[in-house]
Amino acid sequence: MAPPIAADHDAGMSTATAPAPSIPAFARLQPDPAFPLIAPQQLPAIPAASGQPGLDASQLEHFHSRGWVLVPGLADAATVALLEQECEGLHERMAEPGADERDRVHVSWEEHAEPGRPRRVRQLMHSQRVCPTIDAISRSEAVLAIMRQLIGPDVCLFHSKLMMKAAREGSFTPWHQDYQYWQYESLLPTQVNCMLYVDGADLGNGCLRMVDGTQRSGLLPIHRIASKSFSIGLEGGLDDWPSTPIPANPGDAIIFGSYVIHGSGPNTSDRHRRANTFAFDRPGNARGEALPLEFHRCGRPDPRSR
Numbered sequence: 001m002a003p004p005i006a007a008d009h010d011a012g013m014s015t016a017t018a019p020a021p022s023i024p025a026f027a028r029l030q031p032d033p034a035f036p037l038i039a040p041q042q043l044p045a046i047p048a049a050s051g052q053p054g055l056d057a058s059q060l061e062h063f064h065s066r067g068w069v070l071v072p073g074l075a076d077a078a079t080v081a082l083l084e085q086e087c088e089g090l091h092e093r094m095a096e097p098g099a100d101e102r103d104r105v106h107v108s109w110e111e112h113a114e115p116g117r118p119r120r121v122r123q124l125m126h127s128q129r130v131c132p133t134i135d136a137i138s139r140s141e142a143v144l145a146i147m148r149q150l151i152g153p154d155v156c157l158f159h160s161k162l163m164m165k166a167a168r169e170g171s172f173t174p175w176h177q178d179y180q181y182w183q184y185e186s187l188l189p190t191q192v193n194c195m196l197y198v199d200g201a202d203l204g205n206g207c208l209r210m211v212d213g214t215q216r217s218g219l220l221p222i223h224r225i226a227s228k229s230f231s232i233g234l235e236g237g238l239d240d241w242p243s244t245p246i247p248a249n250p251g252d253a254i255i256f257g258s259y260v261i262h263g264s265g266p267n268t269s270d271r272h273r274r275a276n277t278f279a280f281d282r283p284g285n286a287r288g289e290a291l292p293l294e295f296h297r298c299g300r301p302d303p304r305s306r
Contacts, residue, residue: 024211024241026175026234026261031218038216039179039189039259045149053145055255060149067215067260070246074142074253075196079133083198086131087274090164093130095119103130108229110169120166122229127162127276134160138278143194144298146255147280150192154299156291158182158191158279165206165274170267172206175241176233177214178279179258180222184287189219191258191281198274201248203265205273208254209243211261219259238263 031037042064048054055069063069075083093099094107095118106125128135137143138157147155164170179189201207223235243263246254256262258279267273283302284290290304 025236026211026214026217026220026241029220029234031220035179035183035189035219037218039219040150040192040215040257041190043150043152048145048149053141054149055146063150063255066210066212066244068210068212068246068254068256068262070248071146071253071255072249073251074194075137075251077251079137080198080250082133083131083274083276086133087162087164087198090124090130090162091118091121091166094121094124105129110166110171111228112169112171120169121162121164122171124162124164125159128157128160131162131276134162134276137196137276139297143253143278146194147192148298150255150257151190151280151282152299154283154301155280155297156283156302157295157297158186158281158291160276160278162276163274165264165267165272167205167267167270167272170206170273172238172266173230173264174225174227174233175211175236175238175261175263176230177217177220177259177261179219180232182258183219186281186285187287188285189258190285191279193254193256193258194278194280195254195256196276196278197248197250197252198276199272200250201246201273201275203245203247204267205269205271206264206267207245207247207273208262208264209238209245210256211241211243214261215257215259217259217261233263234261238265 047057047060059069100107107121108123110120110122128138138160144155222232225231225233290302293305
């Protein structure tokens with residue numbers, strides 16, 4: 001069972017289900033035959049013993065049967081407090097002229113802000129470069145032990161992305177598979193996500209929703225969406241498909257692969273829903289140029305990395 005990054009907690013799963021009567025559009029789609037039908041492929045992982053980092057037997061079974069697993073308390077309260085401090089002022093800092101180049105990050109902004117209102121960050125790519133605690137978590141044994149179980153002994157950071165989902169302004173994320181985006185920069189759908197919550201999440205502020213079992217759906221055809229930051233996805237509103245909303249507390253993490261279909265509603269509450277998604281991969285899976293050596297985390301690095 002996975003202990004937290006700096007303190008011990010029990011781990012478990014959330015299974016609240018939101019039923020919907022209609023047949024989702026994805027069930028009628030034909031997957032791309034150029035890619036595997038299941039992602040990630042199940043490895044012969046050794047379950048973690050009680051109190052040891054990694055997923056225990058029940059968590060591994062949940063991940064491979066549903067496509068995701070909730071790990072409560074992956075980060076303890078002190079670590080969450082540091083994350084909160086590092087998130088303060090990020091909207092204003094990223095709005096400074098030249099911030100992208102200065103910090104070597106990429107910012108996507110909320111698109112529906114009223115004239116005259118301050119800009120709000122939707123996504124901050126390469127968040128590990130501006131938040132030291134995020135970088136430390138991406139290198140922690142609490143996280144990497146899980147990734148070695150699901151990816152293998154050699155692990156690199158594919159990307160780290162902070163999703164701010166500001167109170168009253170955070171927009172919805174349509175149904176999508178992550179590999180619908182990543183197919184253009186990686187060879188195979190071997191990535192695994194760790195989405196770590198800075199704030200508590202529920203349906204009111206836009207918690208993650210999963211379509212259980214769709215890690216066995218293959219890579220589905222793309223539906224284009226009119227958005228600057230989420231332009232690829234699948235047809236259908238969030239309430240059109242049977243899905244599992246996953247409420248979470250600060251410090252909880254959701255582990256999921258690159259095929260499982262997921263999305264989230266808008267933040268209609270007065271509470272932020274900040275979360276950082278760490279996507280990990282096997283070294284050598286990049287199309288074209290290798291990831292920088294700074295993205296290496298454990299095991300053997302990609303020999304092409306510099």
